[in-house]
Amino acid sequence: MKDESSPIDIPQPATFDATRDGALHGTAIDREWLSAKQAGLISCRDCGQLNPLAESQRQAGNCSRCGSKLHQRLPYSIQRTWAFVIASLIVFIPANTLPMMTVLNFGHGQPDTIISGILFLLKIGMVPVAIIVFIASFLVPLAKILGLMILLITVQRNSTVQPRHRTLLYRLVDLLGKWSMLDVFVVTIMTAVVNLGYISSIEAGAGATAFAVMVILTMFAAHSFDPRLIWDLAETAEKAETKASKEIQE
Amino acid sequence: MQQFLSERNLSNWIACPECDLLVSKPILARGEKAKCPRCSYLLHEHKPDSLNRTLAVSLAGLLVFIPASTLPLLGLEAFGLKNNVSLLECILAMWSREMYAVAVFVFFFSIFFPLLRLVIMLYLALRLRWNHFSPHFITFFRYFHHLKEWGMPEVFMLGLIVTLYKLVGLADVIYGFGFLGFIFFLITATLVTAFLDEHWVWEKLDEGRE
Numbered sequence: 001m002k003d004e005s006s007p008i009d010i011p012q013p014a015t016f017d018a019t020r021d022g023a024l025h026g027t028a029i030d031r032e033w034l035s036a037k038q039a040g041l042i043s044c045r046d047c048g049q050l051n052p053l054a055e056s057q058r059q060a061g062n063c064s065r066c067g068s069k070l071h072q073r074l075p076y077s078i079q080r081t082w083a084f085v086i087a088s089l090i091v092f093i094p095a096n097t098l099p100m101m102t103v104l105n106f107g108h109g110q111p112d113t114i115i116s117g118i119l120f121l122l123k124i125g126m127v128p129v130a131i132i133v134f135i136a137s138f139l140v141p142l143a144k145i146l147g148l149m150i151l152l153i154t155v156q157r158n159s160t161v162q163p164r165h166r167t168l169l170y171r172l173v174d175l176l177g178k179w180s181m182l183d184v185f186v187v188t189i190m191t192a193v194v195n196l197g198y199i200s201s202i203e204a205g206a207g208a209t210a211f212a213v214m215v216i217l218t219m220f221a222a223h224s225f226d227p228r229l230i231w232d233l234a235e236t237a238e239k240a241e242t243k244a245s246k247e248i249q250e
Numbered sequence: 251m252q253q254f255l256s257e258r259n260l261s262n263w264i265a266c267p268e269c270d271l272l273v274s275k276p277i278l279a280r281g282e283k284a285k286c287p288r289c290s291y292l293l294h295e296h297k298p299d300s301l302n303r304t305l306a307v308s309l310a311g312l313l314v315f316i317p318a319s320t321l322p323l324l325g326l327e328a329f330g331l332k333n334n335v336s337l338l339e340c341i342l343a344m345w346s347r348e349m350y351a352v353a354v355f356v357f358f359f360s361i362f363f364p365l366l367r368l369v370i371m372l373y374l375a376l377r378l379r380w381n382h383f384s385p386h387f388i389t390f391f392r393y394f395h396h397l398k399e400w401g402m403p404e405v406f407m408l409g410l411i412v413t414l415y416k417l418v419g420l421a422d423v424i425y426g427f428g429f430l431g432f433i434f435f436l437i438t439a440t441l442v443t444a445f446l447d448e449h450w451v452w453e454k455l456d457e458g459r460e
Contacts, residue, residue, distance in 0.1 A: 033271050033288055034271070034272050035265070035269070035271055035272060036265035036271075037270055041265065041272070043265035043267070043270070046393075046395070048265075048267070048449070049261070049452075050260045050263055050264065050265060051260075065388075065452070066388050066389070066392050066452075067388065067389060126415055126416075129412055129415040129416075132412065133412060164289055164290070167269060167289045167291075171291075178399075178402045178405050179405055181355075181405050182408055182409050184352060184356065185356065185360065185405060186409045186416070188341070188343075188344050188352060189335075189413045190416065191340075191347065192335040192343035192344070193324050193326055193333065193335050193340075193413065193417065194417070195335075196326065196331045196333060199329055199331065200328065200420070200421075203347070204344060208352050209349060209351045212351065212352055212355045213351070219399070219400075223399070227269065227289075228268065228270040230269070231269040231289070232270075
């Protein structure tokens with residue numbers, strides 16, 4: 001396969017070898033990775049089919065298998081992710097400060113925000129539940145927003161630090177996405193169940209709407225970030241390194 | 251490079267969806283998984299008997315759906331008053347309190363998306379079982395994986411558990427059959443993901459077109 005006259009060796013795509021843990025891990029010659037983009041290919045995001053990309057085109061049209069629109073990388077990924085991240089940060093404020101619900105006993109009650117709800121759970125001694133609610137409704141949304149900001153800033157600054165860990169961070173953000181919806185569901189069920197007329201009832205508050213919108217915005221943010229951007233830069237850095245090391249050897 | 255790849259059939263290669271690394275399409279034996287060598291993304295997993303299992307689970311899910319959404323989930327009993335609510339009644343309660351957005355979100359995330367997935371899966375499994383293909387089918391399956399991202403029955407389940415904890419101190423809680431129904435609905439919705447081999451479906455659709 002190697003062409004002796006070419007100055008740079010052609011990297012070979014990885015192939016699979018079975019390993020002990022039942023998973024297959026690829027091995028590449030000289031640990032030089034080859035991405036679809038470098039090989040002039042575009043993989044379809046809907047069905048995974050590889051499509052060739054002509055040298056001149058930046059837009060490759062539609063997938064040969066399923067007809068989806070093809071993009072080498074998600075269009076305007078960074079701008080769109082920033083927009084959603086900033087929007088979620090803005091909505092994070094009313095989501096935490098507006099009342100989620102008001103428990104009315106004999107016509108009296110205090111509006112509950114997320115934080116005061118957690119404090120109430122602690123007060124009646126439901127520590128594990130309080131921790132679950134605190135993690136799902138306060139920590140996770142914030143961590144998601146911060147995580148995405150770290151990813152955006154590192155990609156924009158052309159950072160090549162720890163691409164693998166940053167990919168794991170992205171995966172975590174994506175995975176945690178839906179769990180923040182917990183509080184909205186809790187308010188919905190509570191409002192419907194606790195409905196004993198004048199004795200005891202629950203009124204849902206505007207905080208619940210703000211909170212749901214915030215979670216949806218963070219999910220949109222995670223979906224609009226393209227993790228392949230992390231590796232594009234790592235690749236160019238790797239290339240430069242191998243080139244440099246080759247020159248030193250010579 | 252171009253030449254190097256064009257000499258081989260493109261369908262023998264895949265690119266990792268998360269880091270774009272080119273790897274040869276893994277051929278898996280029973281119980282094996284293929285992970286991306288560079289970013290450890292799970293590329294493929296061997297799923298035995300995918301079609302029959304998916305068919306069975308989606309059918310079970312559709313059967314259990316009606317009791318899960320219409321029978322009472324939870325109720326309260328206090329001062330001689332009783333109040334039972336089903337999942338649909340929870341959503342209607344939000345709607346009647348003019349919390350339209352929340353009502354719509356809860357409806358879509360906890361019922362509609364998981365249900366739609368089961369319906370699509372059942373339809374797909376039946377069509378594949380009898381080898382009836384049509385081109386519109388491919389377009390149809392393209393959007394399928396987005397439903398997994400937006401269906402949240404498991405989060406709703408956790409919401410039920412947290413609610414229980416909150417109510418236990420207030421009054422006597424009554425469990426309804428809807429609670430059990432929803433647990434089963436959640437199990438089927440989760441198993442569809444576990445049993446369905448999307449790569450296999452795409453390959454079948456390819457064959458069907460030829």
